[in-house]
Amino acid sequence: MAVFTPVTLDQAQTWLAGYELGRAVELAPIAEGVENTNYRLETDRGRFVLTLFEGRTDEASLPFCLGLTAHLADRGFPAPRPVADRSGGWLGRLNGRAAAVIEWKTGAWLRQPSPADQAAAGAVLARLHQAAEGYAGRRSNPVGPPAWRRLADRCAVGASGEDRLLLDRVEGALARLGDPFADDLPTGAIHADYFPDNVLFEDGAVSGVIDFYFGCTGALAYDLAIALSAWGFDADGRATPDALAAFQRGYEAVRPLSEAERQALPRLGEAAALRFTLTRLHDRIFHDPSNLVTPKDPAVFLNRLDHWRAREAA
Numbered sequence: 001m002a003v004f005t006p007v008t009l010d011q012a013q014t015w016l017a018g019y020e021l022g023r024a025v026e027l028a029p030i031a032e033g034v035e036n037t038n039y040r041l042e043t044d045r046g047r048f049v050l051t052l053f054e055g056r057t058d059e060a061s062l063p064f065c066l067g068l069t070a071h072l073a074d075r076g077f078p079a080p081r082p083v084a085d086r087s088g089g090w091l092g093r094l095n096g097r098a099a100a101v102i103e104w105k106t107g108a109w110l111r112q113p114s115p116a117d118q119a120a121a122g123a124v125l126a127r128l129h130q131a132a133e134g135y136a137g138r139r140s141n142p143v144g145p146p147a148w149r150r151l152a153d154r155c156a157v158g159a160s161g162e163d164r165l166l167l168d169r170v171e172g173a174l175a176r177l178g179d180p181f182a183d184d185l186p187t188g189a190i191h192a193d194y195f196p197d198n199v200l201f202e203d204g205a206v207s208g209v210i211d212f213y214f215g216c217t218g219a220l221a222y223d224l225a226i227a228l229s230a231w232g233f234d235a236d237g238r239a240t241p242d243a244l245a246a247f248q249r250g251y252e253a254v255r256p257l258s259e260a261e262r263q264a265l266p267r268l269g270e271a272a273a274l275r276f277t278l279t280r281l282h283d284r285i286f287h288d289p290s291n292l293v294t295p296k297d298p299a300v301f302l303n304r305l306d307h308w309r310a311r312e313a314a
Ligand SMILES: Nc1ncnc2c1ncn2[C@@H]1O[C@H](COP(=O)(O)OP(=O)(O)O)[C@@H](O)[C@H]1O
Pocket: 002, 030, 032, 033, 034, 035, 036, 037, 038, 049, 080, 102, 103, 104, 105, 106, 197, 198, 208, 210, 211, 212, 213
């Protein structure tokens, strides 16, 4: 369930008066997702996503995120375009939340991507980096090193049992890693959450890339390291070398890495492993049982550290 703030069809209808989207016909909650409230909205002009932004997405950052998708869509990249209201704005307020209507992208995410799918997803990430060039928006990473420290400190207050052991490993890795972003690598707008569930496929090709709400300005190779960490490991967190190789091959077919980026990749992979372990651990420790979203397992993400560390050593 990813409806944190319920909306009725009547409320959506009233709110839609601010748009040129016709009459709301159906409003269906979307089960997937863990951050925001999403509804599939049918109007007599078509199908859209109605998103109400919940706590973790800082409202001040939404113009960056929506502006990035509009910039990408203008360049032919399959990002969902935000729909402007009658005054030309992308954001309104609905039931106490910032809210937006977003273009619906067809397709479905792949539970078991083949090597060809991995390569296609890698190529599309490289296209994203290229298409984002020239985007004037700037946003510092909301889940960068300062946030890791805050998350770890918060986790320390509530962690016990297995979570405490995980946190001890995270603390050790944080101390060892230092600043993983110290190198002078190519930067730009990055997706920063390019997981399989954010990449839709249709007829064997990528039809949509969604969920840019962790999007920020950062090292392009970090975005690749996040994506490799998401696409290149099995459900237990063990590396799948064919998948890793196919994804990176697809990426580099469009945007070859520099030698400095290649050298930095294992360290950036460690950073990615820590970043997602920490948010997952935090969300599990502070999970509200009345909220039906199932927290994701932090331990399997921490296993990626061993892979990236071995690659660094090699
Ligand atoms: N533009 C879109 N087109 C089609 N489906 C979408 C779109 N945006 C979101 N969805 C659907 O909603 C789900 C949750 O969206 P997501 O942005 O990942 O939510 P969250 O930010 O809460 O994690 C997706 O898995 C997908 O099924």
